[in-house]
Amino acid sequence: MSSNATQRRGIPDATVTRLPEYLRALTALAESGTVRVSSEELASLVGVSSAKLRKDLSHLGSYGVRGVGYDVDHLSYQISLALGLTHDWAVAIIGMGNLGRALAAYNGFTSRGIQVVALLDRDPAVLGRVVAGLAIEPMADLPRIARERGVAIALVATPARSAQEVADAVVAAGIGSILNFAPTSIEVPDGVRVRKVDLATEVQILAFHQLQHDRALLSGLRTVIP
Amino acid sequence: MSSNATQRRGIPDATVTRLPEYLRALTALAESGTVRVSSEELASLVGVSSAKLRKDLSHLGSYGVRGVGYDVDHLSYQISLALGLTHDWAVAIIGMGNLGRALAAYNGFTSRGIQVVALLDRDPAVLGRVVAGLAIEPMADLPRIARERGVAIALVATPARSAQEVADAVVAAGIGSILNFAPTSIEVPDGVRVRKVDLATEVQILAFHQLQHDRALLSGLRTVIP
DNA sequence: ACGCCCTTGTGAACCGATGCACAAAGTCAC
DNA sequence: GTGACTTTGTGCATCGGTTCACAAGGGCGT
Numbered sequence: 001m002s003s004n005a006t007q008r009r010g011i012p013d014a015t016v017t018r019l020p021e022y023l024r025a026l027t028a029l030a031e032s033g034t035v036r037v038s039s040e041e042l043a044s045l046v047g048v049s050s051a052k053l054r055k056d057l058s059h060l061g062s063y064g065v066r067g068v069g070y071d072v073d074h075l076s077y078q079i080s081l082a083l084g085l086t087h088d089w090a091v092a093i094i095g096m097g098n099l100g101r102a103l104a105a106y107n108g109f110t111s112r113g114i115q116v117v118a119l120l121d122r123d124p125a126v127l128g129r130v131v132a133g134l135a136i137e138p139m140a141d142l143p144r145i146a147r148e149r150g151v152a153i154a155l156v157a158t159p160a161r162s163a164q165e166v167a168d169a170v171v172a173a174g175i176g177s178i179l180n181f182a183p184t185s186i187e188v189p190d191g192v193r194v195r196k197v198d199l200a201t202e203v204q205i206l207a208f209h210q211l212q213h214d215r216a217l218l219s220g221l222r223t224v225i226p
Numbered sequence: 227m228s229s230n231a232t233q234r235r236g237i238p239d240a241t242v243t244r245l246p247e248y249l250r251a252l253t254a255l256a257e258s259g260t261v262r263v264s265s266e267e268l269a270s271l272v273g274v275s276s277a278k279l280r281k282d283l284s285h286l287g288s289y290g291v292r293g294v295g296y297d298v299d300h301l302s303y304q305i306s307l308a309l310g311l312t313h314d315w316a317v318a319i320i321g322m323g324n325l326g327r328a329l330a331a332y333n334g335f336t337s338r339g340i341q342v343v344a345l346l347d348r349d350p351a352v353l354g355r356v357v358a359g360l361a362i363e364p365m366a367d368l369p370r371i372a373r374e375r376g377v378a379i380a381l382v383a384t385p386a387r388s389a390q391e392v393a394d395a396v397v398a399a400g401i402g403s404i405l406n407f408a409p410t411s412i413e414v415p416d417g418v419r420v421r422k423v424d425l426a427t428e429v430q431i432l433a434f435h436q437l438q439h440d441r442a443l444l445s446g447l448r449t450v451i452p
Numbered sequence: 453a454c455g456c457c458c459t460t461g462t463g464a465a466c467c468g469a470t471g472c473a474c475a476a477a478g479t480c481a482c
Numbered sequence: 483g484t485g486a487c488t489t490t491g492t493g494c495a496t497c498g499g500t501t502c503a504c505a506a507g508g509g510c511g512t
Contacts, residue, residue: 016431016434016435017427017431019430019434020424020426020427020430020431021411021424021427023430024409024410024426024427025411028410045411046411047411047413082434083430083433083434083437084433084434084436084437085430085433089429089433089436091429098327098328098331098332099328099332101324101328102324102325102327102328103425105324106324106325106425106426108409108424108425108426109425109426109429111426112426112430113430113433114426114429114430114433152433152436153429153432153433153436155429176436176439176440177432177433177435177436178432179428179429179432183250183334184250184254185247185251185271185272185273187273191439193432193435193436193439195428195431195432197423197425197428198246198247198334199329199332199334199335199423200246200250200332200334200335200337200338200340201243201246201247201250202405202421202423203315203317203335203340203379203381203405204245204246204249204309204311204338204339204340205242205243205246205421206379206403206404206405206419206421207309207310207311207315207339207340207378207379207403208242208245208308208309208310209242209403209419210310210315210378210379210402210403210419211309211310213402213417213419214402
């Protein structure tokens with residue numbers, strides 16, 4: 001193990017959620033031919049404070065040069081390394097409704113470390129249909145598919161009522177991480193990671209803040225016109 | 227203003243993000259005919275600790291009964307009230323690619339306080355096409371549409387390169403909140419609310435945690451077999 | 453009518469994340 | 483080779499959120 005920060009046990013969660021954002025911004029910079037970037041520039045590009053950015057990066061190691069900034073390529077590589085994106089992750093998408101098909105066709109995945117290797121659905125009527133170059137396969141084949149193609153992450157895009165059952169099948173197939181798009185929470189054993197993306201929830205949170213804003217305006221008026 | 231908690235200024239952000247989850251669980255309970263629920267039951271249903279749940283609810287007021295629990299309908303109503311979901315919010319979806327169409331067809335929205343009232347795209351080739359019962363309209367009409375239909379929230383589902391331009395148009399049309407699905411961060415003036423949903427980022431975060439898990443297993447083996 | 457029992461609501465300690473401000477460190481010009 | 487300048491990396495203070503543990507409070511059985 002090296003000096004002080006090469007791969008310190010435990011990058012804070014809040015930092016981990018921001019690293020992909022930094023990585024994306026860096027990728028865009030690299031594409032535009034930029035070679036070096038300061039914490040100030042990169043931070044404003046992703047919309048965080050430069051102090052936060054520097055502290056985040058300090059958890060991976062000391063890859064900047066004082067008085068100069070960061071080398072775009074090198075920093076990209078180090079973040080990719082920390083996130084484990086130097087090799088591709090095989091993901092399976094389960095549930096081929098509107099959302100599942102959109103996910104299958106989403107090309108933000110292919111760009112960085114993520115490869116969709118299987119599409120599955122429970123409905124026999126859609127089996128064999130090809131979406132984004134992959135044929136839809138039956139749920140019964142999940143264990144074999146997971147094993148043969150090294151699937152580590154499953155995207156669950158089923159209706160709420162089947163999400164738990166699908167999650168159980170995913171766990172039984174030995175897949176260790178689930179990204180749950182179904183509008184329900186799922187139970188998994190210890191040692192299985194779950195994240196949740198809920199579209200309606202996001203809009204509702206936004207509605208709340210919009211309402212607060214509207215109310216603040218209104219009460220502002222009231223104080224002016226008593 | 228009433229006693230101590232009716233509508234205290236400032237429900238913590240972390241609480242606001244969880245309220246929609248509670249609301250969904252309560253709705254499911256109500257549908258199954260449940261009348262009363264304890265903090266313990268509800269908490270395990272959404273996967274949080276009961277203490278956190280109670281503290282969250284305490285920010286809205288005192289709607290539980292000690293020794294008994296919460297009335298499902300009444301609590302649902304109070305959360306809806308706090309979130310501003312007692313009336314519907316009109317949302318517009320911009321960008322009718324795979325994701326935009328999936329969002330338009332998503333029926334998790336209609337259920338609770340959210341109504342999709344417009345679909346827009348910049349591409350003249352898709353204008354007029356009907357998706358989920360709504361015709362796709364041109365971006366030029368956004369100001370009129372926003373005004374006439376009271377759009378308060380826009381869902382931006384365009385490619386990254388057009389997201390900023392679309393966001394500017396959204397702000398110019400007087401829409402106060404944006405849910406950004408494009409894989410880029412956008413700049414908006416003060417007083418406009420933005421939330422971001424990034425699918426690739428979510429998978430990358432999951433990949434990181436999966437990697438940590440794998441590494442932990444591996445080093446566990448090493449300590450056993452030196 | 454009384455007291456037991458159960459669950460809420462919350463004060464206080466704890467923990468992690470954020471923001472501030474500056475010393476450390478390296479570059480570049482001369 | 484030296485000094486001035488720039489930007490990083492980080493110690494410290496602060497803030498918000500979570501957890502713990504229990505007193506307050508209401509229902510229900512007797």
